[in-house]
Amino acid sequence: xxxxxxxxxxxxxxxxxxxxxxxxxxxxxxxxxxxxxxxxxxxxxxxxxxxxxxxxxxxxxxxxxxxxxxxxxxxxxxxxxxxxxxxxxxxxxxxxxxxxxxxxxxxxxxxxxxxxxxxxxxxxxxxxxxxxxxxxxxxxxxxxxxxxxxxxxxxxxxxxxxxxxxxxxxxxxxxxxxxxxxxxxxxxxxxxxxxxxxxxxxxxxxxxxxxxxxxxxxxxxxxxxxxxxxxxxxxxxxxxxxxxxxxxxxxxxxxxxxxxxxxxxxxxxxxxxx
Numbered sequence: 001x002x003x004x005x006x007x008x009x010x011x012x013x014x015x016x017x018x019x020x021x022x023x024x025x026x027x028x029x030x031x032x033x034x035x036x037x038x039x040x041x042x043x044x045x046x047x048x049x050x051x052x053x054x055x056x057x058x059x060x061x062x063x064x065x066x067x068x069x070x071x072x073x074x075x076x077x078x079x080x081x082x083x084x085x086x087x088x089x090x091x092x093x094x095x096x097x098x099x100x101x102x103x104x105x106x107x108x109x110x111x112x113x114x115x116x117x118x119x120x121x122x123x124x125x126x127x128x129x130x131x132x133x134x135x136x137x138x139x140x141x142x143x144x145x146x147x148x149x150x151x152x153x154x155x156x157x158x159x160x161x162x163x164x165x166x167x168x169x170x171x172x173x174x175x176x177x178x179x180x181x182x183x184x185x186x187x188x189x190x191x192x193x194x195x196x197x198x199x200x201x202x203x204x205x206x207x208x209x210x211x212x213x214x215x216x217x218x219x220x221x222x223x224x225x226x227x228x229x230x231x232x233x234x235x236x237x238x239x240x241x242x243x244x245x246x247x248x249x250x251x252x253x254x255x256x257x258x259x260x261x262x263x264x265x266x267x268x269x270x271x272x273x274x
Contacts, residue, residue, distance in 0.1 A: 027062055037068060048073060054228050055083040059256035064263040066256045075225035076233045086223045088211055088249045090237060095248035096177055098203060098212075098258060100142050103180065104272045105202045107138070111187050114139040122186045124179055126152075126160040135166040138183075141176035148173040174245030181244035196242045207261040209254035214242035220249055 026034040048056055054077045060068035071083040091098075107114055112121060118141075119134045127133035132147070140146045147162035150173050155161060163171060185195045196214040204212045213220060216238040226233035239247045265273035 027060065027067055040068070041070070044070065044072060052231060054231070055087070055225055057083060057087060057089060057252040059252040061256050061259050061263070064260050066253065066260065069253055069256070071252075077226075077228055077231055078233050083225065085251070085253065086211065086219075088213070088220055088224050088251050090227075090246075091248040091250050091255065092246050093174070094255065095244065095246045096174075097262075098248055099177060099181070099199070099244040101258075101262065101268075102199050102203050103138060103142065103184070104268055106184055106187075108269050108272050112138060112183065114142075118179065118183050122183045124160075124182075127162070130162050132162050132165055136176070136179075137167075138180055140167050141173075141180045144170050144172050144176070146173055146176040147171065148175040148179075150174050174243075177245040178243065181242070192241050195244075199242075202267075203258075204254075206267055208257050209250065211254050212248060212250040214247050214249070215239055224249065 025038070026036055027040075028034055044056065044058065047053075053073065055073035055075050056071070058068075058070050058072070059066055062068075071085055071087060073083050075081050075083045075087050106112055112118075115137050117134055118124075118136055118138065124133060136146050136148075145167050147164045147166045147168070148160070149155065149163060149171075152158050152160045152175060160175060181195060182192065184198075185192050188198055190198055193215065199214070200212075203209065211219075211223075220238075224236050226236055228234060239249070241247075261267070
């Protein structure tokens with residue numbers, strides 16, 4: 001299956017910016033070369049045709065600022081609806097970076113500690129059969145060292161287990177992020193459904209991520225892009241519970257503003273930023 005509607009954000013050279021979204025002509029790269037915006041426009045159109053990508057939302061961050069933003073093509077190949085500035089996309093595991101920033105905000109507020117075993121905040125009863133899970137910390141989850149599989153469905157019977165001792169090696173895991181989301185919801189006294197509003201208060205609104213959602217709503221019903229398989233639009237995924245591992249629905253400009261905030265260390269203490 002080819003997922004062929006993309007959301008992209010590029011961070012270009014931290015060099016003096018010789019173009020922006022405001023009508024200038026060039027982006028300056030780290031090697032001193034200049035990238036002509038009109039040439040970039042042509043390149044994107046050609047690559048979309050070559051790779052059979054119906055629609056694209058793209059932003060470029062240069063020197064911490066959004067220097068280029070385009071919406072190209074269609075969000076549904078059958079209806080011909082165009083991608084525009086309100087079109088939202090599944091950000092998949094880019095969600096993890098946004099959630100990680102939120103976690104660091106919570107650590108700054110002393111809601112939790114990076115190195116305190118999470119079971120002391122909230123036991124994970126799906127892992128009761130293996131006491132090693134009581135070693136798992138927020139730091140291990142954010143650095144993918146928990147021992148958890150990416151998703152429990154890789155196991156026969158879809159049970160959750162540990163593949164190695166927590167903290168001993170790297171293995172990418174979405175399950176860890178879901179556990180950490182449950183812990184923070186518990187510590188803040190909110191449900192998983194309400195976690196979206198806590199993230200909006202601490203991340204989306206301060207960083208001006210105007211289009212960013214974890215749960216299905218009327219806006220997404222109107223503006224969400226379809227995935228495509230060989231040019232045919234598929235049904236849209238409609239998240240009901242916020243997934244901290246991959247559920248963020250957003251678009252390139254909002255993600256670009258997030259990345260600009262990360263470059264500046266916005267909203268974090270120096271210790272957390274480092």
